Amino acid sequence: MWCSGPILDRTTMVPMPGNKKTAVPPAVNDFIVLPLQYPATPSYTQTATHHLYLRANAPKVPTDDTPREVFLVNVPIDATETHIRSLFADQLGGARIERVDFEGARVGKGITAPVAPSRGKKRKRSQIENGEDAGKEVGLLPDVWDRELHRSGGTAVVTFVDKASADLALREARRAIREKRNIIWGAGIEGKLPPLGSARYLAHHKLSYPDHATLQNSVDEFMTAFAAQEAAKAKALARQHSVPDADGFITVTRGARVGLARDEDVKMKEEDLRKREKSKVNEDFYRFQNRERRKAEAGKLVKGFEEDRRRVEEMRRRRGKIRPD
Numbered sequence: 001m002w003c004s005g006p007i008l009d010r011t012t013m014v015p016m017p018g019n020k021k022t023a024v025p026p027a028v029n030d031f032i033v034l035p036l037q038y039p040a041t042p043s044y045t046q047t048a049t050h051h052l053y054l055r056a057n058a059p060k061v062p063t064d065d066t067p068r069e070v071f072l073v074n075v076p077i078d079a080t081e082t083h084i085r086s087l088f089a090d091q092l093g094g095a096r097i098e099r100v101d102f103e104g105a106r107v108g109k110g111i112t113a114p115v116a117p118s119r120g121k122k123r124k125r126s127q128i129e130n131g132e133d134a135g136k137e138v139g140l141l142p143d144v145w146d147r148e149l150h151r152s153g154g155t156a157v158v159t160f161v162d163k164a165s166a167d168l169a170l171r172e173a174r175r176a177i178r179e180k181r182n183i184i185w186g187a188g189i190e191g192k193l194p195p196l197g198s199a200r201y202l203a204h205h206k207l208s209y210p211d212h213a214t215l216q217n218s219v220d221e222f223m224t225a226f227a228a229q230e231a232a233k234a235k236a237l238a239r240q241h242s243v244p245d246a247d248g249f250i251t252v253t254r255g256a257r258v259g260l261a262r263d264e265d266v267k268m269k270e271e272d273l274r275k276r277e278k279s280k281v282n283e284d285f286y287r288f289q290n291r292e293r294r295k296a297e298a299g300k301l302v303k304g305f306e307e308d309r310r311r312v313e314e315m316r317r318r319r320g321k322i323r324p325d
Contacts (some may be wrong), residue, residue, distance in 0.1 A: 010250060024051065029122070032054045034051065034183065035049050036049070036076070037182055039186070039198060050074075051078075055070070056166065057070060057071040067166070068166045069166065070166050076185065077150050077154070078147075078196060087183070091184070092183075093171070094168075097159070097161070098159045102150060103151070104148075104158060141215075144192040146204070165191060
C-alpha cells in the first residue's frame with residue numbers, strides 16, 4: 001500500500017531515517033508533546049527522540065486528588081518512578097511528586113481511566129492469626145525480575161504534592177518546548193537502577209532459581225496462614241451451630257460428624273429432595289395421570305368413611321348391654 005508524504009514512526013512520532021523531516025507540533029488536542037532525548041548506548045550508538053504526551057488528568061470519575069494529577073501518554077517502556085521524579089525535579093522546574101501510578105494499576109478502560117494507587121497495605125499479625133485474606137498476600141514466591149518494563153505507548157498518572165506543583169510541571173513543559181531545551185531521559189540517575197539488556201536477563205536467570213531457605217520460608221508462611229484460615233472457619237462453624245434458627249431451635253450435634261461430613265449430609269438430603277420432586281413431576285405429567293390419581297384418592301376417602309360408619313353402628317348396638325366379668 002502506497003501513501004504520499006513522509007513515513008512516521010508511530011511509537012516515537014518522528015520521521016524515519018531517509019525521509020523528509022517533518023516538524024512535530026508542540027501540542028495535540030489537550031496534550032503537550034514533550035520530546036525526550038535518549039542518549040547513545042553501547043548497543044545503539046545513535047541518539048533517539050521519544051515524545052511524551054502530558055495534560056492535566058481528567059478522568060470520568062474525578063477524585064479529591066484529580067486537581068493535582070498529570071496524565072502521561074506514550075510512557076517509555078523502561079520508565080520507573082525514579083525516571084519520572086528525576087524528569088520533573090531536575091529538568092522541569094523542580095515540581096515535587098507524591099507518587100506515580102503506571103498503567104498496570106488502572107481499573108478502567110480508555111486513556112482517561114482512573115488509576116488505583118499501587119502502594120501495598122500492610123497486614124497486622126492479628127489478621128494473619130484470624131485467617132483474614134490468608135494465602136493472598138502471604139507466602140508469595142520471590143520476584144524473578146529485578147526491574148519492570150511497560151508496554152509500548154503505555155500511560156501513567158503522576159500525583160503531585162499540590163495543585164500548584166502540577167500546574168508548575170505543565171507550565172515548565174510548555175516552556176521547555178518553546179525554548180527547545182534538550183531534555184535527556186534518565187539524566188542524573190545512571191547506576192541507580194538495575195541495568196537493562198543482557199545484564200537484565202542474567203539477573204532474571206539467577207532469580208529464577210532461589211535458594212532453599214527462601215523457598216522454605218515462603219512455604220512456611222503460606223501454610224501458617226492456611227492453618228489460621230482453617231481454624232477461623234472451624235470457629236465460625238461452631239458459632240453457627242449454637243445460634244437458634246428462625247423457629248427458635250438449636251441444632252444439637254453429637255459425635256464427630258461436623259464440618260465436611262455435615263455438609264455432605266445436607267447435600268445428600270437436598271439431592272434426594274430434588275429427585276423426589278423430579279419423579280413427582282414425571283408422574284403428574286399427563287392429564288389422565290392426574291385424573292386417575294384423584295379417583296384413587298376419592299376411593300380411599302369413601303372406603304375410610306364406610307369403615308368408620310360400620311364401627312359407629314357396632315358401638316351403638318353394644319350400648320346398654322351388660323358384659324359379664
